[in-house]
Amino acid sequence: MRRFRIGSLVGIPIQLDLTFLLVLPLFAWIIGTQVEQTTALLNDSLGTGLNPALLSGGGLVWVLGVVAAVGLFTGVVLHELGHSVVAIRFGFPIDSITLWLFGGVAKLTEMPEDWKQELAIAVAGPIVSVLLGVLSYTAFVVLPSTQSSMVEAARFVFAYLAAMNVALAAFNMLPGFPMDGGRVLRALLARTRPYAEATKIAAGVGRVFAIVLGLFGLFVAGNIFLAGLAFFIYIGAAGEAKQTSMKADLEGVQVRDVMTPAEHVTTVTSTQSVQELIQTMFRERHTGYPVERGGEVVGLVTLEDARAVREVERDAYTVGDVMTADLYTVAPETDVMDALNELQGNSVGRLVVTDADGAFRGLLTRSDIMTALSIIRSSEDGHVRTQQPDGTP
Secondary structure, eight states: OOEEEEEEETTEEEEEETTHHHHHHHHHHHHHHTHHHHHHHHHHHHOOOOOGGGTSSTTHHHHHHHHHHHHHHHHHHHHHHHHHHHHHHTTOOEEEEEEETTEEEEEESSOOOSHHHHHHHHHHHHHHHHHHHHHHHHHHHHSOOOSOHHHHHHHHHHHHHHHHHHHHHHHHTSSOTTSHHHHHHHHHHTTTSOHHHHHHHHHHHHHHHHHHHHHIIIIISOOHHHHHHHHHHHHHHHHHHHHHHHHHHTTTOBHHHHSEEGGGOOOEETTSBHHHHHHHHHHHTOSEEEEEETTEEEEEEEHHHHHTSOGGGTTTSBHHHHSBOOOOEEOTTSBHHHHHHHHHHTTOSEEEEEOTTOOEEEEEEHHHHHHHHHHHHHSTTSOOOOOOTTSOO
16 A cells, blocks of 8 residues: 655654555544443443533534544554664664554564564553553543533543553553564563574464454454454464564575576677567576676666567567666675565565676576575575585585
């Protein structure tokens, strides 16, 4: 989904996903239509003594819905900011904080593998939520109980935010990896286990939690929102476990170990016709080639680029007309996982490998990395021996 930046806090961009623009008015409507039920619940659970008669008149319920919903999601942003500030203190930059359909997420550029650091980052968000709950309840207590609708409305909002922020903290501490509680579980497991193994166990617990939550949401609570959240928890747990396992398997492997060396890479010239390019692709069964001009790699051309030219015009267009000149390059000594992140982050299928002088050294594709990963995982000890540039092991 498309995202919009709405500002920043402590230098961290705050973004809104398009799905958030749907869920915010939905929450405002739900809160507004259930003011009387919510008031009764707050009175029973917290002894707030709110007067529903002062809250349910005219358009006040919709004002309460909007203000409470905005306050709730402000608490979500501050919750994620709690994670972010602690992460930054440990030296892990935050790419952004995004509000979306199921709340908020702080995107770390790298996950900590030190269990103490992950534990501190994971609990920071719930701690902020509890503090917000305490502050909201304090504001509720300070406001006097009167017959004024406006004062009673303020007391309702503060009581509601007090309850919801504490509930947010409690829910996030459930062991639904990659939720906060799941990350706490992984941190504690990583005290005595390898990080990858701790992730696998925590992700397994998270998937079980997601299944239970989904069944509860569908068949007990009748809440499609909980079922949707369970689905994303399940996918998130599986995805992070896979990423962590891959990182562990590829530890110490560099781009030079898995790339296709320059001497084995077929290049095409910028003056070749698109028709000749397609014939080369058919003959060699490859769908992407570096483009040379004057002995220097100046671009990349793919099957998609060639297909953009109508068949009757392919003799008239050259590779130089359709190639991509903006190259994503990587050094031979770069870690393979960093290169894979570069591929995924830029949504490209291949990287040009160049040395410090800019000389072409090879090509790295997703297939190269996946093939190397398969070989590593099929070896007896889970690792392959690589050679140094001089040929020594």
